[in-house]
Amino acid sequence: MKGKVVLITGGSSGIGRAIGVFLKSKEFTVYGTTRNLKNHKNFNEFELLQLNVSNTESIQSAVNHIIEKEGRIDILINNAGVGITGAVEETPHEEILKVFDTNFHGPLHMIKAVLPHMRSQKEGLVINITSIAGYMGLPFRGFYSATKGALGLITEALRMETKDFGIKITNLAPGDFATNIAAGRYHVPLLDDSPYRENYGTTLSTMNEHVDNGSDPIDVAKEVYKIIGTTKPKVHYKVGEFMQKFSIVLKMVLPDKVYEKLLLNHYKL
Incomplete structure (x- = not known):
């Protein structure tokens, strides 16, 4: 596996940085990306490229740079993402579009840029x-x-669409990890006259506490390394505390309203 060329979006901090540092220690050739390279002048763990997953020109520029330098991209890790909190009714639609642009459309842009090279x-x-x-x-x-x-x-x-091209695609779903996502996410303001004020405030405190007490992102990096070494990756992987992963099992086996009640109790709603 050593020497394989890895591209990690959102590589300057948090989970992305942990993955990059760990893979470099295993002798991978690692490229990370960040939206603003000027903010990371002293970053030296691996090579950082300027890339905004919402901007297809910047994506193509970064991919071309790696292809010109390395001749290939073996692994793409779509890690860049942003958080958002707030009641559905009160969330400005422009913020909804922004979070989909980064968390959903961004990875699609990245995949479309690397698939021809992988093929x-x-x-x-x-x-x-x-x-x-x-x-x-x-x-x-x-x-x-x-x-x-x-x-x-x-x-x-x-x-299923790419299975005949030798390309493997999988999901890795982390639970709560100690990153700076809470500081960077969009929060719908907690307004005094909001009908959701009490419940939103309670839930926000619970969410922030989970992130503050989250696990070390190195656990995600180690799981990524295991996936890379797997001949036939599964469709879905999970990494996190036992109860976080078990919550998915409960959702599959419990009646919907029972599971909903568990969530309401968890968030003290």
Whole structure:
């Protein structure tokens, strides 16, 4: 596996950075991306490229740079993403479009840019970093759940469409990890006159606490490394605390209203 060329979106911090550092320690050739290279002048863990997943020109420029330099892209890890919180009714539609642009359309743009190269290589691997939140509609986090759920479903379709080209595509859904996503996500303001004020405020505190007490992102990096070494990757992988992963099992086996009650109790609603 050593020497394989890896492209990681959102590689300057959090889960993306952890994946890049770990894979470089295993002698992969690692390229990460960031929306603003000027903010990371002292970054030296691996090569960072300027790329905005919402801008197809910047995507093509970065992909061309790697192809010109390395001659190939073996692994794409779609990690770049943003968070969003708020009641469905109160979330400005422009913010809904933005989060879909980054979390769903962005990975699609990346995949479309690398697939021709992987097809010509007759091999390649795409790992889409989704989320355990993408398996369920979470209160006041519904749009984040929707973006990650949509990415998970499109991955299932892509696997079947690309199976004859030697290209492997899979999902990796993390639970809560200690990253800066809470600081960078869009929050619908907690307004005094909002009918959702009390419940939204309670849920927001719970979500922030989960991220603050989240696991080390190195666990995600190690799972990525295992997937890379797998001959026939599964459709879905999960990484996180036991109960976070078990929540997906519960959703599959419990009646909908019983599962809904569990979520309401979890978020103290």
